[in-house]
Amino acid sequence: MITLTSVTKLYGSVIGVNDIDVTLEPGSYGLLGPNGSGKSTLLNLLTGQLRPTLGRVRVYGMQPWNNSKLLMRIGFCPSSDILIEGVSARQWVRTLVRMHGYFPAEAHRRADIALERVGLSSDMDRPMQTYSKGMRQRAKLAQAIAHDPEMLVLDEPFNGLDPVARHDMALVVGEWGRRKSLLVASHMLHELQTICESFLLITGGRLLAWGKAADIEQLLCDVPVEVSISCNRPTRLAELIVATGQVHSVRIEESTVVVGTLYPSLLADFMPRWCVEESIVIDQVRAPDQSLEGLFRLLVQQHRGEKY
Amino acid sequence: MKKFLESLQAVILFDISRAVTTPRLLVAAILAAVPAFIALGVRFSTDIPADTRVWAALLYALVPEAICLLSLLLWMCPAIQSHLESKTWVYLAIRPHGRRAMLLGAFATAVVWTVAVGVASAAMTILAAQPPDAFRLFTVICGLVILSAVGRGAIFALVSTIMPRRAMVLSVVYTLIFEFLAGFLPAIVNQFTVALRLRSLLVQGMGWKTSMLRELKLFFDPEPAWIQIGAILTITIVSLTAAVIVLELRQFGTPDET
Numbered sequence: 001m002i003t004l005t006s007v008t009k010l011y012g013s014v015i016g017v018n019d020i021d022v023t024l025e026p027g028s029y030g031l032l033g034p035n036g037s038g039k040s041t042l043l044n045l046l047t048g049q050l051r052p053t054l055g056r057v058r059v060y061g062m063q064p065w066n067n068s069k070l071l072m073r074i075g076f077c078p079s080s081d082i083l084i085e086g087v088s089a090r091q092w093v094r095t096l097v098r099m100h101g102y103f104p105a106e107a108h109r110r111a112d113i114a115l116e117r118v119g120l121s122s123d124m125d126r127p128m129q130t131y132s133k134g135m136r137q138r139a140k141l142a143q144a145i146a147h148d149p150e151m152l153v154l155d156e157p158f159n160g161l162d163p164v165a166r167h168d169m170a171l172v173v174g175e176w177g178r179r180k181s182l183l184v185a186s187h188m189l190h191e192l193q194t195i196c197e198s199f200l201l202i203t204g205g206r207l208l209a210w211g212k213a214a215d216i217e218q219l220l221c222d223v224p225v226e227v228s229i230s231c232n233r234p235t236r237l238a239e240l241i242v243a244t245g246q247v248h249s250v251r252i253e254e255s256t257v258v259v260g261t262l263y264p265s266l267l268a269d270f271m272p273r274w275c276v277e278e279s280i281v282i283d284q285v286r287a288p289d290q291s292l293e294g295l296f297r298l299l300v301q302q303h304r305g306e307k308y
Numbered sequence: 309m310k311k312f313l314e315s316l317q318a319v320i321l322f323d324i325s326r327a328v329t330t331p332r333l334l335v336a337a338i339l340a341a342v343p344a345f346i347a348l349g350v351r352f353s354t355d356i357p358a359d360t361r362v363w364a365a366l367l368y369a370l371v372p373e374a375i376c377l378l379s380l381l382l383w384m385c386p387a388i389q390s391h392l393e394s395k396t397w398v399y400l401a402i403r404p405h406g407r408r409a410m411l412l413g414a415f416a417t418a419v420v421w422t423v424a425v426g427v428a429s430a431a432m433t434i435l436a437a438q439p440p441d442a443f444r445l446f447t448v449i450c451g452l453v454i455l456s457a458v459g460r461g462a463i464f465a466l467v468s469t470i471m472p473r474r475a476m477v478l479s480v481v482y483t484l485i486f487e488f489l490a491g492f493l494p495a496i497v498n499q500f501t502v503a504l505r506l507r508s509l510l511v512q513g514m515g516w517k518t519s520m521l522r523e524l525k526l527f528f529d530p531e532p533a534w535i536q537i538g539a540i541l542t543i544t545i546v547s548l549t550a551a552v553i554v555l556e557l558r559q560f561g562t563p564d565e566t
Contacts, residue, residue: 047402050559066556068311068404076402084396086326098318099403101311107318143399 001026001151001181002046007055009041009205016041018205019055026151028177030192031185033202039185040079042202043155046183047076060150072100075149077140079156079185082128089115089131089139090124093146100147114146115139118172134165141172151181158191170195201299208299224248224260227267230284231255240274241267255283312405319400319413320420323387327421339379340425343370344432351437361516363439364448368510371430372452373503377483379425380461384418385475388468407555415465415548419457426453448513452506459502459540460487462547469551492527502543504529505536512536 002024009016017038033039044050045057048064048071057063062070084092093111098104115124118138123131128139137157144152157173158166174195176182186192192199193213200210209216231237234252241259242250249260259267264287274280350366391397391410400406430449434442460483467482468475491503498504508529529536 049398049401066407071402071404071406074402076398078398078402080398082396082399084326086329087322091322091325095318095322096399096403099315099400099406099409101314101404103314 001060002183003056003058004045005056005058007045007052007057009038009045009050010053015205016050017045017202020205020207022200022207022210024183024198024200024210026181027198028182028196029184030189030196030199031183031202032187032189032192032199033185034187037187037203038205039187039202040155041205043076043078043153043183043185047071047074047153072147073150075144075147075152077144077152077154077157079159081133082136082140085129086127088125089120089128089135089142092128093124093139093143096143097146102147110146110148111142114142117145118142119168132165133160134162134169137161137165137169138172141169145176149180151183152176154182154184156186157184158186158188166191203299224262225264225287227259227261227264228253228284228286229257229259229267229271229282231257232281232283233278236278237274237280240270240278244270312409315403315405315409316413316416319409320416323413323417324420327383327417335382336379336421336425339375339382340429341432343367343375343429344436346370347433347437360439360441360445360514363437364445364510364514367430367433367437367439367445367449368452368506371426371433371449372456372506375429376422376426376453376456377460377487379422380418380457380464381476381479381483383421384414384461384464385468385479387414387418388465389472389475392469392472408552411465411469411551411555412548415461418464419461422457422461423454426450426457444514448510451513452509455509455537455540456502456506459505459543462544462551463502466547466551466554469554494527499529499539500543502540505540509533509536 002022004020004022007020008018015038020042031039031042041050045052046059046064048067051065057065059070060073064070082092090111093115094104094107097111097114098107100107102110112121112124115121118141120135120138120142123135128136131139137160141154141157144154152173154173157169161169170191173182173184177184177195177197182196184192184196189199198210198212199216201208201216229237232255234255234257238250238252238257241247241257244266246263246266247259247261251258261267271282271285275282347363347366347370388411391400391414397410400410403409427450430446430453434446434449439445463482464475464479467478471478486497487501487503490497491501492498504527507527508531511528512533
């Protein structure tokens with residue numbers, strides 16, 4: 001479906017995306033990265049709004065730049081808000097569907113169906129400037145799905161939505177992802193976990209990892225995790241931990257010992273004995289979550305050259 | 309081609325539907341009425357002779373020149389600028405032929421709007437002025453309004469596409485330097501202006517060619533009307549083609565790059 005070969009995009013001297021190589025088969029993908037990580041640049045490259053400075057982009061075997069045939073097969077929902085005054089969602093979506101070459105009657109039918117699917121039927125004749133943020137997001141989604149594309153590309157579709165609207169949006173997008181291909185960019189992993197089966201982690205314009213959720217979680221095995229232990233004798237506890245020889249790093253932050261290790265469960269084995277024999281009183285033990293979010297944080301730290 | 313025409317039609321209908329608002333209609337009505345008020349003032353406050361040439365010159369200066377230029381400046385430049393600079397651009401650009409449909413749609417809408425204002429203005433002004441040979445004057449002025457809107461609309465479209473952020477200012481500068489200054493220079497440069505062609509068509513349309521003062525011929529092109537019209541259409545096609553090429557080649561990312 002998508003093939004990126006050594007793709008780099010520069011904005012003058014600023015790097016948008018940096019040497020990305022990836023091939024994605026049809027499916028639902030979450031593109032995860034912090035703000036400014038290159039997600040939108042990547043999506044703009046895929047939808048033909050930008051040309052790569054280096055490398056090659058192919059979507060359905062075609063180069064996307066100014067490619068009308070490809071644009072028929074893609075639905076794109078950009079992150080930017082819609083600020084058009086005096087126009088209803090129905091009028092706007094109908095116009096955009098017509099721009100795909102449909103005759104008015106067919107365009108109107110498709111627009112109405114799309115607006116119904118996103119739950120905007122009852123408000124679709126109101127001017128869009130009177131819409132809430134959630135309604136505008138739904139109108140944006142409607143314009144992306146109305147021509148029934150093979151692949152839906154969404155850039156931050158959950159931005160600015162309240163929890164109820166997020167839930168509703170996730171249902172619509174998730175339903176789409178079960179039938180057709182989907183690529184959703186977000187900086188919030190938990191939003192993507194429910195609707196995507198595979199993930200791409202990007203930061204600083206670089207693709208850190210990609211694969212199915214289980215594949216990425218497997219990466220945790222090779223990445224040290226940080227366990228923070230607050231106690232009354234941090235120096236002594238640190239000595240004992242180092243003596244085990246199973247740690248990657250140890251540092252003391254006031255009354256907390258922060259341990260970087262590949263084997264956090266070992267600490268749990270030793271700690272009861274240390275508490276009894278060394279009179280160490282442990283107030284709190286905090287381990288990172290073993291979710292994708294934890295992994296992503298670790299990968300970003302690793303990418304930035306931060307210590308564990 | 310069929311898809312492109314559907315797309316173009318969609319943009320034109322969308323832009324026109326957005327244009328029909330009370331404030332915009334009010335501005336258009338005021339714009340159209342201004343020459344009529346000036347004509348009334350001239351008619352009742354001066355001893356202007358009942359000569360078609362005087363009224364034709366006044367009407368030409370007011371309608372195909374002033375009103376058409378103002379209407380285009382108020383319509384063409386903001387239309388392109390708002391599409392390119394605002395966050396709506398990407399929604400059009402991700403459609404097949406969306407870029408050129410947006411540009412040509414905005415151009416066509418501006419031309420339709422300007423012609424409507426210009427023709428209404430010409431009608432009101434002629435009614436107010438009551439000049440001799442009114443019908444002929446009206447038809448000539450209407451023809452010039454159409455050519456003025458088409459030719460200058462295309463030039464403004466190109467200027468707006470090249471520099472969307474300064475579209476209005478650059479269009480005004482272009483008008484002052486090329487249309488008003490270079491257009492009156494008896495030199496090769498005025499051959500490339502719409503103003504020279506319109507003036508020449510006015511002279512020919514009103515049948516003044518033989519009776520025109522010899523010195524004034526420096527400011528008119530004696531070539532036949534079809535050459536004048538052809539020149540305006542050439543300027544239009546070249547400008548629009550250049551604008552489409554600029555738009556097709558330029559990379560406009562979404563405003564919120566992340």
